[in-house]
Amino acid sequence: MVDWQSLFEPRILERGLNYYQRGHVAELIEEDGVISAIVTGSEDYEVELDFNEEDNLGLYCECPYAAELNTCKHMAAVCFAWEDGAKQAAPAFSKSELEESVAATDEATLRAFLLEILQKDQGLAQRFMGKSQKSGTDGNAADPYLQVNQIVNRYTDYSGFINYDRAFGFASDLSEFLDTVAQQLIAEERYHEAFELTNTVFQTIGEVEIDDSNGEIGFLGNECYEIWQQILSLVDSDMKQKMFAWFSRQLDELEHDFLLEIIQQVIAEEFQEFDFAEQKLRRVEEMLEEVDKQEDFGRDYSLAFWGTMKAELLDQLGKPEEEIEAFYRSMWDNSEIRQSYIQRCINQQNISRAIEVLKESIVLDKEYRGVVGEYSTQLKDLYLELGDKKSYVKQLYRLIYEDDPGSLEIFIELKQLYPADEWLPIRENIFKQLAGEVELDDLYVEEQRYDLLMAEVEKSYLLYKTQSYLPILKDRYPERLLEKYKKEIRSMLYESSSRKKYRGIVYLMQDMKKIPDGKKVLAEFVQELRATYPRRPALLEELECV
Structure with missing residues (x-):
């Protein structure tokens, strides 16, 4: 059996087990060595486990946390379900037997036993807190600031710092808090309260002093993102407007770089309705003006992010092609913007224009070999798509000798164009020209x-x-x-x-x-x-x- 547990961090493994035990794994199917399932939670995500590679386990999940090449709790939950055969053990006692036992026990004993269990299991404790709040006289959840602060205070030392040893427990408790209380509010259609509670957690993790060596902040930030996605899928346009306004404000107020990236991702990928396009465009233009004044190392990345979004919004709003083209040209020195423009040309089947810009980009970015290699590969693929074999072959030679020297993939692609007798002298020339410049080990193995x-x-x-x-x-x-x-x-x-x-x-x-x-x-x-x-x-x- 594959040692899958070693692929997960302890806190992720714990959250996955919790998800599995609470019945969040559904539609578990095994076919040809691939196990697929749907994991329900703040959002439903498709998960796959691939056993086709010997002694390895391929993991895939649709959630944002996994999109950053992390192993997530949804993957872990499916692994637990697979290992257990997705079979719940038959209960030792029936419901009626338990009811009789509870009825026969005095209240003091019940209270003492419940308190003992809740102290040992924070997950159950959070669920119980949610139940008790639900049955309260005013029907409202307790102040989310108070609940979150109680968790923070539980793990901070005298100086207000959460050290490495306590960081895991802090993240686990806050995650459980979101999974229980926020989900309860959503189930009761109290979306505004669920949003406010999630925001409180998000702002808290941005302000708390913590040893984040194991990525607890990123883990919790992505948990918040998942819940926001769920709320957005359920609320009306008025509530979406309020949510957009809050996310927009965070762009100015947040100081934590990673969490700021999450907010940027929310604004970029959510609120896709046409009604938000103008608002997003105005906000993006403000961000571009602000970023343009910066002089730090992240300026080019931010310009590319907001610039690409502006181009997409101009397109969504049906702006004239001349206006979109002029905007791209105004940021032409940014290689990411040019890449966005090239992709736009390809999507519009304007291949000749894409080729023209790729050639220009190879010259403009000649100092950056990796970027040039990407341009050159794109150019090769476009020539092949056009059926321009002469240019395609020429580009392959440029790649193997200059832009991506020693690439095994390019080497094999070139080899496939020639009969064996013609290939041998070409191969030897490649070895001769590149020897001493780049490692050719993989090429030597390929050619034996x-x-x-x-x-x-x-x-x-x-x-x-x-x-x-x-x-x-x-x-x-x-x-x-x-x-x-x-x-x-x-x-x-x-x-x-x-x-x-x-x-x-x-x-x-x-x-x-x-x-x-x-x-x-x-x-x-x-x-x-x-x-x-x-x-x-x-x-x-x-x-x-x-």
């Missing part, structure tokens, strides 16, 4: 040029590359590999003097046993080291483990 690969391994630093290609080379070049191991281990020992380093070196020496005749050579090598370093008792002791 193990002689060239072995030569690179021998020249490589320490044993990192040697270990990587040991399975491929050990039966072809055993003597040379064993000499490489001995050479590098001698060098490492010359510079090492601690038991910890000796232990690491001895661990590396075990690889020699995997090579033909390696056990014999290793035994002789150990004797050599014992003779060379007779006054290093720690090394001699570690060598006993070989």
Whole structure:
């Protein structure tokens, strides 16, 4: 069974188990090694577990937290459901039996037992608090500021700081608070209160002093985002207007960079109705003016973010093409804006214009090799789409020699254009031209040029590359590999003097046993080291483990 739990941080694992135990996993289906399910919560998300890769587990979820390449609670919930076979164990006692037992127990015993259980399980405690608030005389939830502050105070020290050891508990309790109280309010259609409560949590995590080494702030910020999405899907236009106004204000008031990015994402991706387009455009223009005055390192990124949004809004509002084109040109020095314009041209099937701008961008951004490589790849794909084979092949050669030198993907794409006899001299020329400039190891493996690969391994630093290609080379070049191991281990020992380093070196020496005749050579090598370093008792002791 795959060790899936090691893929999750402890707090995520705990939240996933809580979700599973509370019945949030639905429609669990297994087909051809892929398990899919719907996880309900602040939003319904589709989750997939892919077991098709040997000894690996592919995880996918639609939620915003997973979109940032994180493993989320929804994934964990489905993993728990899969492991348990999605079968709830039969209860030990029936409902009627429990009712009889409760009826036969005096009130003092019941209260003491309930208090004991709630103190041990914060999740149940939050649910109970929600139930007790619901049954209160005024029918209103307690002041959200008070409830959130109680959680904050529970974990802060005398100086108002939440340290590393307490950060997990803080995030878990606040997350449980959102999952229970906010969801209760939403279920009762008290959307405004749910929104205010979620906002309180969001603003609190932006102000609290915390050791965020494990990403608790990002985790909670994305929890808030999920609840906002749920509320937006349920409320009328008047409530949406109030929500938009609040998000808009946060752009000026928030100081926490990551949380500010979440607010920007909400404004960009939500409120897609036409009624909000003009409002969003005015706010975006204000942000562009403000960002343009900045001189920090994030200026270009912010200009690209708001500029791209403005272009999309101009399009949504049906503005003349000349106006949209003029706006793009006004920000032409920003490569992200040009990328947005190129994509717009492609979407409009104006391929010739996209090619023209890509060529211009290669010149404008010539100092940034990675960006140029992206432009060049796009250009290659567009030539292929147009059926311009001559330009397509020319662009492939430019990529392999200049813009993305040594790329295995481009190498294989080029190889597929030629018969085997024509390809050989082209391949050798590529190796000759690029040798010494970029690593060609993957290309050597692709072409089974193990002689060239072995030569690179021998020249490589320490044993990192040697270990990587040991399975491929050990039966072809055993003597040379064993000499490489001995050479590098001698060098490492010359510079090492601690038991910890000796232990690491001895661990590396075990690889020699995997090579033909390696056990014999290793035994002789150990004797050599014992003779060379007779006054290093720690090394001699570690060598006993070989």
